[in-house]
Amino acid sequence: MKRKILSGLALVVLAAIMQSAAPQDDQVMTKENGTYIVNTTTLGKKVIGYVDATPVKIHIKKNKVEKVEILKNQETPKYNAKVKKALQEKWNGQKVKDAAQLKVDAVTGATFTSEAIIKNVQLGLEYYQKNK
Numbered sequence: 001m002k003r004k005i006l007s008g009l010a011l012v013v014l015a016a017i018m019q020s021a022a023p024q025d026d027q028v029m030t031k032e033n034g035t036y037i038v039n040t041t042t043l044g045k046k047v048i049g050y051v052d053a054t055p056v057k058i059h060i061k062k063n064k065v066e067k068v069e070i071l072k073n074q075e076t077p078k079y080n081a082k083v084k085k086a087l088q089e090k091w092n093g094q095k096v097k098d099a100a101q102l103k104v105d106a107v108t109g110a111t112f113t114s115e116a117i118i119k120n121v122q123l124g125l126e127y128y129q130k131n132k
Contacts, residue, residue, distance in 0.1 A: 027039060027042075028040075028042060028043050028127060028131075029127065029128065029131055029132075034061060034062075035059050035060065035061045035066065036059075036060040036061070036128060036132065037057055037058070037059055037060075038057065038058045038060065038124040038125070038127055038128050039055065039056075039057050039071075039124075040055045040056050040057075040058075040120040040121075040123055040124045040127075041053075041055040041071065043120075043123050043124065043127055044056075044116075044119065044120040044123045044124070047116050047119045047120050047123065048112075048116060049073065049075050049112050049113040049115075049116035049117070050075055050076065050079070050110075050112040050113050051073075051074045051075050051076070052073060052074040052075070053073060053074075053116075054070070054071075054073045054075060054113060054116040054117050054120055055071040055073065055120060056068055056069060056070050056071060056117060056120045056121055056124060057069040057071060058091075058121060058124040058125065058128070060096060060128055063095060063096050064093060064094065064095055064096065065091040065092055065093065065094050065095075065096060065099045065125075066092065067088075067089075067092055068087075068088055068089075068090075068091050068092070068121055069088075070083070070084050070087075070088060070117060075113045076113075079107075079109065079110035079113050080110075080113060082107050082109065082110050083107050083110050083113045083114050083117055086107045086114075087104060087107065087114060087117055087118070090102065090104050091104075091121060091125075096125055096128060096129060097129070099121075099125055100122060100125040100126060100129065104118050106118070
């Protein structure tokens with residue numbers, strides 16, 4: 001009898017350990033006040049600009065992109081600023097389907113950073129379409 005109790009207790013402890021070790025929800029997509037927010041921090045972690053990952057948050061309401069927010073990254077501030085100025089509003093007001101297919105040119109002199117931002121937006125929009 002003691003052996004079965006210990007086995008049951010061991011299973012409970014093992015389940016608790018496995019649950020705490022399991023990856024937590026990565027919060028790729030959340031919903032706030034009717035707006036979906038897609039965060040590509042984990043989704044696009046392999047999308048590298050000139051230096052490192054270039055995550056974005058995409059705010060979507062009523063199936064339209066409200067805004068794209070370029071998140072903190074390790075890109076050179078000067079080039080990151082150029083990319084933000086040139087690209088951040090390109091997708092605003094677009095239906096998600098149209099925005100996902102939008103051809104956006106990279107910023108001259110900041111090509112790697114631009115292409116990484118564009119790819120992150122595309123990943124985020126694809127994720128939204130598949131998981132909304």
